[in-house]
Amino acid sequence: MKVSLIQSNPGADKAANLADAKMLIERAIALDAPDFVMLPEVFDWMGSPGVDREQAFEAERGGPSYEMCRSIARQNRVWLHAGSFRTRIPGEERSYNTTVVFNREGEEVTRYHKIHLFDITSPDGASYRESASFRPGEAIVTYDCEGVTVGCAICYDIRFPELFQALVQRGAQVIALPAAFTLQTGMDHWEVLCRARAIETQTFFLACGMTGAFQYGNERRHTYGNSMVVDPWGQVIAKASNGVGHVSTRLDIGQVARVRAQIPVAEHKAVGVRINA
DSSP: OEEEEEEOOOOSOHHHHHHHHHHHHHHHHHHHOOSEEEOOTTTTOOOOTTSSHHHHOBOSSSSHHHHHHHHHHHHHTOEEEOOOEEEEOTTOSOEEEEEEEEOTTSOEEEEEEOOSOOEEEOTTSOEEEGGGTBOOOOOOOEEEETTEEEEEOOGGGGGOHHHHHHHHHTTOSEEEEEEOOBHHHIIIIIHHHHHHHHHHHTSEEEEEEOEEEEEETTEEEEEEOOOEEEOTTSOEEEEOOSSSEEEEEEOOTHHHHHHHHHSOHHHHOOTTSOOOO
């Protein structure tokens, strides 16, 4: 299974963002012929609150981001894990932060709504309040990709290991996490968290990040990038350079079973299990 992770730098111009994403996907396909392509979180729009915000929202199906991804998957006969984009919630001002997955025929296979929302104040004083714009999802989601079970998560979800244990319980062999990690937290936490989640779950961990700067009100904010693939032993087997581009590698899915046989943590799990004294 060959995978390509797209690392893009979206801003407030949705049409330009979609054109950039399409170009980057087609370049990765031409150069590396992947089976599975992945985009970052909110790859189609990253703007300021209250400024052209409506253009960022889409209906559940049929919007420009949805249709671009569906078309690329069908025309190029690839699986496309479409990062995330904002899908409208009828009767509510907030949206879902939604991953949609398309198979080689361009058919929607599944969708996942981001569960954990980034409501924090960073050490430099910047305030992030995703709950003002997004409604949290509730469902834990996996899907079958030609015999490989893939688990879904988005960005801030990475800090909640219980979610990833639940994905493994549902059979996940690969976990896909699109992200828009901040530069400040990313420098200290991104690789550590990616490797930890891979080691704990004994899965391939695909972490696809937005890169570069974007305008948020009067602030210039920066994202970390450093998209990477971590194997079930916790080794980083592919990592993107700084800046816009992509990174590709092959996954030996058999390694998941081999690592789980060497260290059978699922069999040894005791928390939540009654142990006789």
